[in-house]
Amino acid sequence: MVTKCKATTAAGAPCTAQPLRADGFCFWHSPAVAAERQAGRRRGGRARSNANRARKDLPPALTPAELQQVLGSVLRGVIGGRVAPNVANAWAALGRTLIAIREATEVEERLTALEAAAAEGQPPNRWRA
Numbered sequence: 001m002v003t004k005c006k007a008t009t010a011a012g013a014p015c016t017a018q019p020l021r022a023d024g025f026c027f028w029h030s031p032a033v034a035a036e037r038q039a040g041r042r043r044g045g046r047a048r049s050n051a052n053r054a055r056k057d058l059p060p061a062l063t064p065a066e067l068q069q070v071l072g073s074v075l076r077g078v079i080g081g082r083v084a085p086n087v088a089n090a091w092a093a094l095g096r097t098l099i100a101i102r103e104a105t106e107v108e109e110r111l112t113a114l115e116a117a118a119a120e121g122q123p124p125n126r127w128r129a
């Protein structure tokens with residue numbers, strides 16, 4: 001049996017999302033995430049830029065699994081008519097950007113390791129017998 005989120009939706013039905021966190025709640029219902037959002041709202045008066053508004057709406061360090069759940073929820077919202085396609089497009093673009101950043105960071109780390117190894121005249125650890 002697949003474990004479901006412990007929360008009840010605004011419509012009064014049990015939430016059907018899979019819990020991602022140890023507290024048994026999905027990304028949307030986790031009190032930990034809600035606390036992060038609340039803290040962001042309290043800071044809201046200090047910074048009014050678009051970047052700061054975007055930052056406070058998201059919890060820090062979105063994991064790949066959380067990103068997948070968010071995008072899956074957005075997709076279900078589009079299919080169910082609750083999310084406008086242009087909003088879904090924005091989410092899709094953000095998802096692609098996060099993946100591109102992750103990939104670029106990985107390439108940068110590998111390149112740095114290769115350059116360091118080349119400077120020493122040694123192959124990187126992974127190439128040694």
Ligand SMILES: [Zn+2]
Pocket residue numbers: 005006007015016017025026027028029
């Ligand atoms: Zn939930």
